[in-house]
Amino acid sequence: MKSASRRSRKIIERLQDAYPDAGPMLKFSSRFELLVAVVLSAQSTDEQVNRVTAALFREANRPQDFAALPQSELEEKIKGVGLYKNKARSIKNLSQMLLEQYGGEVPGDYEALLQLPGVGTKSANVILAVGFGQPGLGVDTHVHRVTNRLGLVQEKNPENTEKALKALLPEKLWSISHHLFIFHGRQVCKARRPDCDHCCVEDLCAKVLLK
Numbered sequence: 001m002k003s004a005s006r007r008s009r010k011i012i013e014r015l016q017d018a019y020p021d022a023g024p025m026l027k028f029s030s031r032f033e034l035l036v037a038v039v040l041s042a043q044s045t046d047e048q049v050n051r052v053t054a055a056l057f058r059e060a061n062r063p064q065d066f067a068a069l070p071q072s073e074l075e076e077k078i079k080g081v082g083l084y085k086n087k088a089r090s091i092k093n094l095s096q097m098l099l100e101q102y103g104g105e106v107p108g109d110y111e112a113l114l115q116l117p118g119v120g121t122k123s124a125n126v127i128l129a130v131g132f133g134q135p136g137l138g139v140d141t142h143v144h145r146v147t148n149r150l151g152l153v154q155e156k157n158p159e160n161t162e163k164a165l166k167a168l169l170p171e172k173l174w175s176i177s178h179h180l181f182i183f184h185g186r187q188v189c190k191a192r193r194p195d196c197d198h199c200c201v202e203d204l205c206a207k208v209l210l211k
């Protein structure tokens with residue numbers, strides 16, 4: 001256990017050197033905008049979301065704006081991202097919930113975030129970490145793939161990977177680890193063809209250690 005923890009720290013140090021700018025790529029200027037952007041980002045790229053929100057947030061960026069917007073108009077404004085009909089419904093419903101239950105504010109509480117339509121465990125972690133500076137380790141497809149390939153965890157689904165990573169890493173590293181694994185997954189440890197020859201943590205990867 002101790003050596004797994006040491007190895008994970010080394011990996012994170014290396015990734016910090018490799019990706020000094022690792023951090024959120026979604027653009028937002030309030031917690032509510034962050035929440036909307038995170039809901040829009042499910043199964044879409046951050047670039048697609050940023051393109052959509054650049055125009056969207058000029059016209060609507062408060063819960064009351066979205067609650068008042070007809071569903072069809074919101075769909076039209078966000079159709080540059082996948083699953084836009086479902087996402088439009090979620091954004092309208094969560095806006096209504098925020099107005100009715102939280103005075104229009106985004107709650108800084110994991111369980112409360114999970115009650116909002118369109119917000120799952122990954123999203124709740126990201127909102128807590130990025131929006132509130134609280135410990136949060138969101139596990140998306142990149143984090144799940146990279147950490148399993150590295151052998152830091154051996155889990156079949158993102159939910160279990162999240163639990164295992166949180167047990168392995170100290171809280172202060174949760175948020176930065178999330179960003180570092182995403183950067184590494186996008187740039188080097190890609191889904192189809194990981195570029196192991198140019199990987200800064202190859203000597204620490206299970207792929208090499210288990211040979």
Ligand code: SF4
Pocket residue numbers: 146149150188189190194195196199200201202205206207
């Ligand atoms: S060595 Fe290959 S599989 Fe391991 S983390 Fe690097 S790119 Fe991914």
